[in-house]
Amino acid sequence: MEKEQELEWLEAQKIVISEDLIAAAKQQLQFLAMVDRNRCLYDGPVLYYAIYRYKACWLPLLAKQDESWISEGPLVVPLDCEWIWHCHRLNPVQYKADCEEFYGRILDNHNVVSTIQGASTKKTEEIWNRLYPEEPYKLDLSISLSKNIDEKFPEALRCTKYDLVSAVKRQSPFFYQVARPSMNDNLFLECAVARYKGFLHLIKRNRERSIKRFCVPTYDIDLIWHSHQLHPVSYCKDMMEALGKVLEHDDTDSDRTKGKKLDIGFSGTTKQWENTFGSRYWRAGAMHRGTAPSPVTVIPFTSNLVDKKVVSPNEHQKMTELPKTKFVEVSLKLSELFLQLPFSVCSFGSWYMFSVAFEHLTT
Template structure:
């Protein structure tokens, strides 16, 4: 940052926010995850019933509670009503108008608790039952999908906002922000600072009379959503900052090049970086792509009781997790270069990055252009293991000296080493931007030192996807780090998989079931299903050729935490019967 950019950044950080958004964002993420375990609230008859309950039951109850507390404890909102309320509040101007038209004032969330955070629901459930006899306090998947909702025609018909469309838009948001990175306080604290920078740009544009469409990254958007959920604080903060309530327009989802969202994001990136001298693109904050195709629309229901005994299948699972590989996402951008020898054309230089230690995710490295010389500010995003060093080598393209591309190879000018471990360790800020002095080589070894300005950001380390190789041997084996000796986890006999020290078994059936499952294993409060092809987290979406991969099988784990399934391993083989051995993730 130069002095002017530092001044702008300081002004942005002084913007007042009437809520502590970092812990609020963590609660927000927990709520979104709870709703995602109840995807029947995304569409269908139970969504329609939830909307009726919200309009006819929750809003009138909240209005009573805003006038005078209806319970000694904070009022608890049923989860289905909270989800609809959540989506309504994310259009703050419409929410304010609807509340004022129906109740004469904005309905606040003060002294209200989410059902997933409340210590007790007893008082709230009692008040609810007295007001709405026959209507359950909590709406569950097994609830009858009838129309027995207590109906107040004035309230139910007084909201013109299309809540079904709002739910559809918001149901995809949890996938974009449901990553380990978003739960890291360091990441969220930086997200709050970036959100304030985003608001500063909007204020600056307004003061100049410019109506520009500014597009947030997903870390900024998480903070923006969290801010809006405290409706009164958000409106007060925006009136103080802008003199009006800032609209949140999430209706445009066309990301095609040249469209409103694409040009708006490019403009926001340019303005953010020019205004503050810091990068807008950030690892873990960018669009993750469209949602993977689900394996089922029907949740697996599990009992909440815990079995203290540990089955052989659980023991096998614990053995397998010993062999984890961790991975981080890295975003790297070369911002500038200085002290370049005058004999070298500026546009002839670029950077090639590699990694010192063998890495399961990086093979040959890649090319990075220098922003100030090319104007390309995107950089490179990639995955790697959180070990070793990145080697950045400044290369000189000999084509700028009149040599044909085939006659002379690019010549190295110098290199710099950057520690990946330093960037990813627990006390790191997960990002930096600074100058590095190159170690020059070859004919330029005696020249004045050349420096490279590098911007890097990374996610927190997470478990890498498991990829399993399969041979035609009828046993499942594993290896521990301590002994290095293989041991049998399960054996395939008489058309069943039998786990050691366990009564768990699985009957082989290669005929797909209605949901496409070709095999399943039940044990304790868990279920493992095998599906042909790459599914969920293993789905390849880079091109249409990867839509199907019949030579692969995905293991999907179902549990109370993941009722719609979580991909836990990819079996890279054409046959299901065989021995599974661990291979490095690709």
């Protein structure tokens, strides 16, 4: 049995991925952090206007990329448009259908630079201003919009009928789930890519055996899956070769109640993974963290203390230098007797250490 499981894992690792998903995952985390610092993109008038700009400006511009007067050099996508584009691509089947219906091909991210990469936007701004003289290239996210979005919105419906508002709201909590130091670690991500291939292999086996199962990823696998989808041409090509179809990404179900679709799907995926590969499916640092806490309100504070000591940049760097972080996975098995003990019998320090180490094992 162990030999068969080992062969299944080796077979899974033969799945070909055309992109560097480790680099893509790290870039995605940087981008999501930037969006999270501009929370007006999650809801309200800025979100609606960003969707309008994405449909009416960015997609048509992207479709013109092959034209000679645009093709020189990469395009730099504005932050608000990139966020909506990000969420649109995370429904790969819908995105592919929209692009092919309205533009005749999948609009890819080839020769497009993310706004977080710090590239010069001069050329893209010139092209944008030529095409859209009345619409600024950069949307000022710090001001309230006074433009009548409702009047402009119908103009952009020709780009997609997909409900992008709902898509954004479904994706907004994702950053909290993956905003952990381990997710940026190379070894952790290398393992995540291997586990993603294992996840795809399970789906492939289910298709071959006509088994209908809703496979649910852990968050390390999901981060890599998202990173793959953000390269739509490669994703479609890779999925067709691996599975014979473009794999749908269903993010519409968020009910984690016991006995519901997500709970049943995760339990089934866990059992299938362990039977197929002989290894544990859940992974420390990759499980659901619960609901994201409300943002902290920042109260400006001005100190009347003045430090007259001048610290050189080099000395400051030495003072703030931290040792390299190491991640250790700890497995805890709690007896039924311990769980029945009242809180009072546990010292605060011991309980605190337990609460820090304990990981949500439900997804």
